[in-house]
Amino acid sequence: MTMMVLEKVKTIKTLNNIAETGLDVLRENYLLDDENENPDAIIVRSFNMHAIEPGNNLKAIARAGAGVNNIPVEQYTEQGIVVFNTPGANANAVKELVLTSLMASSRNLFAGVAWTRELEGQDQQISKLVETGKKQFVGKEIRGKTLGVIGLGAIGALVANDALGLGMDVIGFDPFISVDTAWNLSRNVQRAGTIEQLFANADYITVHVPLTDDTVGMFNEKTFGIMKPDVHILNFSRGGLVDEKAMKIALESGQVGKYITDFPNENVLKMKNAVSFPHLGASTIESEENCAKMAARQVKEFLETGNIQNS
Numbered sequence: 001m002t003m004m005v006l007e008k009v010k011t012i013k014t015l016n017n018i019a020e021t022g023l024d025v026l027r028e029n030y031l032l033d034d035e036n037e038n039p040d041a042i043i044v045r046s047f048n049m050h051a052i053e054p055g056n057n058l059k060a061i062a063r064a065g066a067g068v069n070n071i072p073v074e075q076y077t078e079q080g081i082v083v084f085n086t087p088g089a090n091a092n093a094v095k096e097l098v099l100t101s102l103m104a105s106s107r108n109l110f111a112g113v114a115w116t117r118e119l120e121g122q123d124q125q126i127s128k129l130v131e132t133g134k135k136q137f138v139g140k141e142i143r144g145k146t147l148g149v150i151g152l153g154a155i156g157a158l159v160a161n162d163a164l165g166l167g168m169d170v171i172g173f174d175p176f177i178s179v180d181t182a183w184n185l186s187r188n189v190q191r192a193g194t195i196e197q198l199f200a201n202a203d204y205i206t207v208h209v210p211l212t213d214d215t216v217g218m219f220n221e222k223t224f225g226i227m228k229p230d231v232h233i234l235n236f237s238r239g240g241l242v243d244e245k246a247m248k249i250a251l252e253s254g255q256v257g258k259y260i261t262d263f264p265n266e267n268v269l270k271m272k273n274a275v276s277f278p279h280l281g282a283s284t285i286e287s288e289e290n291c292a293k294m295a296a297r298q299v300k301e302f303l304e305t306g307n308i309q310n311s
């Protein structure tokens with residue numbers, strides 16, 4: 001009698017908000033089970049993996065996103081668990097929100113909308129009050145202004161290139177890769193030799209670097225001091241890049257004119273010239289699907305062939 005050895009079906013667990021439509025590639029050969037405590041692979045978005053011990057079946061974890069701060073990468077690597085991320089898969093979504101916010105804050109839209117919501121009365125009174133708002137919220141055009149882009153990877157390069165199209169002058173700086181090798185960067189993006197040069201010359205600054213020991217708190221009292229007064233700063237990367245107490249002081253003094261952050265923090269949450277979003281940068285239908293698809297492909301490829309493809 002011949003005995004058939006049935007191979008155990010591998011289980012993949014998804015943790016928080018992974019787009020179902022991106023997981024189709026896994027459905028045929030894998031069990032997708034969110035309850036399983038000891039899966040072969042995990043696809044995760046923001047869940048804090050530092051808080052739990054990996055099961056002994058775990059072979060791979062894929063972050064459906066660029067940053068991997070929520071995964072203990074060193075520990076997992078030592079344990080032989082492969083860690084993937086999905087660089088570039090959400091870049092367009094983040095870029096669109098950065099440029100939307102840049103223009104909206106420059107035109108005082110966030111404050112203007114909040115002010116208009118408080119209006120009460122009949123149409124005639126409202127029309128009179130509108131005249132006050134019109135004076136109060138005079139904005140600035142971005143055309144001809146200088147945008148400093150720190151970090152010229154997938155997201156930073158898209159922001160830099162599209163800002164040129166909006167008529168801005170763009171200076172780029174990347175602390176990790178040489179600007180010449182930066183991803184698809186337009187030749188019209190000027191290269192800052194040092195980050196201080198970028199700080200000193202930009203009217204608007206947007207940051208697109210990971211949070212590391214080298215970048216933590218890179219926006220602080222000292223660096224605010226180098227910047228042009230009334231500079232607008234956009235942070236769609238990680239909250240820890242900014243010393244938020246120093247930011248509060250800089251916003252109070254007007255050294256920083258506006259701060260747009262995707263990482264709400266109690267120091268600046270209620271400040272008039274700060275706007276906080278609930279980590280919306282990558283939150284679009286398209287980006288969530290792209291990230292899930294890329295993560296699913298990476299996991300499938302690894303479980304089936306042992307190949308590690310982080311793209």
Ligand code: MLT
Pocket residue numbers: 045046064065066067068090279281282283
């Ligand atoms: C990222 O690191 O790419 C973002 O945090 C993605 C997300 O919003 O989950």
